[in-house]
Amino acid sequence: MSNDNLHDLLSITHLTDSAYILKMSRRGLQFRAGQHILLGKAGSIHNREYSIYSGDTEDFIEVLVKEVEDGLVSKQLKKSKPGEKMQIEGPLGFFTIEPELIKTAKFLFIATGSGIAPFHSFANSYPDINYKVLHGIRHGNEAYGKKDFDAEKYISCTSGDKSGDYHGRVTDYIKQHPVTPDSHCYLCGNFNMIHEVFDLLEQQSVHPDQIHAEVYF
Amino acid sequence: MKKIAFKTLGCRLNQYETDALASRFHSGSYEIVNYSEQADIYVINTCTVTNQSDQKSRQTINQPAKINKDAIVVVTGCMANNYKDSLLETNNISYVVDNERKSSIYSIIESHFRGEAADPEGFDKDLFNYDAAYKTFHTRSMIKIQDGCDNFCTFCIIPKVRGRATSRPAEDIYNNIREVLNYGFKEIVLTGVNIGRYKDQTTDFEQLVENILNLPGDFRLRISSIEPDGFTDRFFELFKHPKLTPHLHLCLQSGSESILLKMRRMYTAKQFSSMANRLKALYPDFNLTTDIIVGFPGETEEEFEKTVSLAKSLSFSHIHTFKYSVRSGTRAERMQEHIPEKLKNHRSAIIRTISEENKRNYILQMIGKKQRLLVERIGSDGFARGYGENYIPVKVKSKHLEKNQFVDVIITGHDKNFDGIAILA
Numbered sequence: 101m102s103n104d105n106l107h108d109l110l111s112i113t114h115l116t117d118s119a120y121i122l123k124m125s126r127r128g129l130q131f132r133a134g135q136h137i138l139l140g141k142a143g144s145i146h147n148r149e150y151s152i153y154s155g156d157t158e159d160f161i162e163v164l165v166k167e168v169e170d171g172l173v174s175k176q177l178k179k180s181k182p183g184e185k186m187q188i189e190g191p192l193g194f195f196t197i198e199p200e201l202i203k204t205a206k207f208l209f210i211a212t213g214s215g216i217a218p219f220h221s222f223a224n225s226y227p228d229i230n231y232k233v234l235h236g237i238r239h240g241n242e243a244y245g246k247k248d249f250d251a252e253k254y255i256s257c258t259s260g261d262k263s264g265d266y267h268g269r270v271t272d273y274i275k276q277h278p279v280t281p282d283s284h285c286y287l288c289g290n291f292n293m294i295h296e297v298f299d300l301l302e303q304q305s306v307h308p309d310q311i312h313a314e315v316y317f
Numbered sequence: 318m319k320k321i322a323f324k325t326l327g328c329r330l331n332q333y334e335t336d337a338l339a340s341r342f343h344s345g346s347y348e349i350v351n352y353s354e355q356a357d358i359y360v361i362n363t364c365t366v367t368n369q370s371d372q373k374s375r376q377t378i379n380q381p382a383k384i385n386k387d388a389i390v391v392v393t394g395c396m397a398n399n400y401k402d403s404l405l406e407t408n409n410i411s412y413v414v415d416n417e418r419k420s421s422i423y424s425i426i427e428s429h430f431r432g433e434a435a436d437p438e439g440f441d442k443d444l445f446n447y448d449a450a451y452k453t454f455h456t457r458s459m460i461k462i463q464d465g466c467d468n469f470c471t472f473c474i475i476p477k478v479r480g481r482a483t484s485r486p487a488e489d490i491y492n493n494i495r496e497v498l499n500y501g502f503k504e505i506v507l508t509g510v511n512i513g514r515y516k517d518q519t520t521d522f523e524q525l526v527e528n529i530l531n532l533p534g535d536f537r538l539r540i541s542s543i544e545p546d547g548f549t550d551r552f553f554e555l556f557k558h559p560k561l562t563p564h565l566h567l568c569l570q571s572g573s574e575s576i577l578l579k580m581r582r583m584y585t586a587k588q589f590s591s592m593a594n595r596l597k598a599l600y601p602d603f604n605l606t607t608d609i610i611v612g613f614p615g616e617t618e619e620e621f622e623k624t625v626s627l628a629k630s631l632s633f634s635h636i637h638t639f640k641y642s643v644r645s646g647t648r649a650e651r652m653q654e655h656i657p658e659k660l661k662n663h664r665s666a667i668i669r670t671i672s673e674e675n676k677r678n679y680i681l682q683m684i685g686k687k688q689r690l691l692v693e694r695i696g697s698d699g700f701a702r703g704y705g706e707n708y709i710p711v712k713v714k715s716k717h718l719e720k721n722q723f724v725d726v727i728i729t730g731h732d733k734n735f736d737g738i739a740i741l742a
Binding site: 193194295317 | 468469585
């Protein structure tokens with residue numbers, strides 16, 4: 101573990117015009133898949149929370165950033181160059197999986213947009229985990245990290261065109277494909293999706309203690 | 318002998334820390350005087366949780382200059398962390414000491430009077446290096462078990478000013494409690510920023526509470542303010558122990574699922590209701606109190622009504638009502654649709670009315686029931702006053718009672734303010 105919280109930016113990978121992955125040196129930073137960090141450029145007083153995208157066995161740390169139109173930090177970070185220092189606080193948060201459940205339970209991960217990040221970390225950290233992921237996006241090119249998931253376990257739900265595995269919102273998918281009550285459901289992404297999915301899951305008899313949410317604003 | 322005065326604003330954690338500092342100064346031969354009196358040193362333990370807290374803190378900081386313009390004024394607490402630079406530029410403040418170095422204030426003042434460098438930045442950071450408080454401003458002894466918070470609720474500045482969650486070693490806590498029991502304290506109150514997240518190696522919060530309850534001695538234990546997340550069945554069972562008081566200040570904040578999500582709370586309104594109802598089912602007289610924030614950005618009338626509904630149905634005997642106020646650096650600062658002050662006032666008044674109604678009902682429910690009063694003071698009117706285990710205020714007319722004494726009473730009625738009245742059983 102490093103004594104300071106400065107990490108080298110190793111690379112920046114642009115996935116779309118507005119979404120990109122920052123890959124940084126790990127420097128011994130210990131985290132549990134699903135946690136997030138506070139990230140900003142070194143020396144800046146501004147930082148934002150980003151879920152960790154990479155797995156906990158990698159020797160680097162990645163975050164998936166969606167540029168916010170009138171945002172500050174997401175625009176600053178986008179202009180960063182490899183070799184620059186980034187400031188990380190954390191890890192933080194409790195959007196994690198209980199260790200005893202990883203090998204025994206059935207998981208449903210439901211994301212919108214860049215909310216896929218913690219699930220990418222789950223899938224990479226726990227190769228044997230029994231999961232299905234629903235990824236709500238507008239267009240097929242926003243299926244961030246799709247290739248890193250088991251193809252049979254990943255379902256993109258596109259609302260803007262028919263390029264996804266399913267045409268419609270994740271809520272529509274869940275209505276048509278009810279969730280079994282033994283599922284442990286993790287929800288990450290925009291507020292409205294989480295709010296609606298929570299109600300749907302409860303209607304489908306998933307116990308609230310088995311529903312976990314991480315809201316992106 | 319030098320005179321020192323303390324003023325505490327805000328939470329119980331601040332109270333604990335002030336108590337511990339006061340004890341340290343007292344044992345170091347300082348005379349502790351009231352804050353309104355002439356003193357050589359004034360210590361203000363500030364709060365910054367709301368705009369109102371900031372205003373109160375600033376007013377309190379300005380008071381010593383009117384009493385003794387030559388006094389040393391030490392500002393510490395969350396405002397010292399949040400507004401350090403601007404406080405350092407204020408003429409009538411001698412030292413600004415952040416939370417992490419608060420326990421060093423005695424050493425800072427001693428260095429000052431020896432004419433040595435007393436820059437607070439030069440002192441070690443230690444969140445838990447407080448002596449057991451024997452000289453307190455309370456009958457109850459507060460015990461700090463934890464500091465900081467990792468929850469990052471969108472409205473809250475506390476993670477910024479109190480830092481990441483840190484737990485005090487369990488053995489230190491047991492020793493601290495043994496010490497204050499030896500000093501004669503009979504009620505222990507666990508304090509921290511987010512005590513439910515306590516974790517020291519294999520000891521979690523529930524285990525810690527159980528271990529404390531099993532310490533020998535005639536005392537009772539009160540869990541103060543706690544976040545309603547992460548409770549297991551064991552937590553509910555703990556209240557069967559006669560030493561654990563049947564009262565929780567369980568922070569609801571909103572009864573609306575959508576607002577709770579926007580606040581990024583760690584529970585839903587349904588989960589909260591389930592916990593509260595389970596406590597009431599297991600322990601029918603259980604006393605639940607809470608915090609509610611009204612006027613969170615975007616709060617609609619319908620969402621507020623959900624809070625109103627829950628505030629009534631869960632019968633909180635006291636609701637600490639906060640009007641939402643923007644805290645710089647929080648996520649909610651950047652949210653849209655901030656609510657006009659007039660509407661916040663209106664909603665606040667509605668919740669306060671419900672709180673009063675609930676309090677009346679709760680006191681009426683307790684009439685005829687037994688309480689174990691811990692006497693806190695004997696008034697000139699001959700009444701001994703204190704709190705029962707359910708945290709209801711009780712007063713008893715008796716010539717034979719003493720401060721810090723347990724006495725079993727039956728609640729027989731209420732006064733006009735619906736504070737309990739009891740007679741000896």
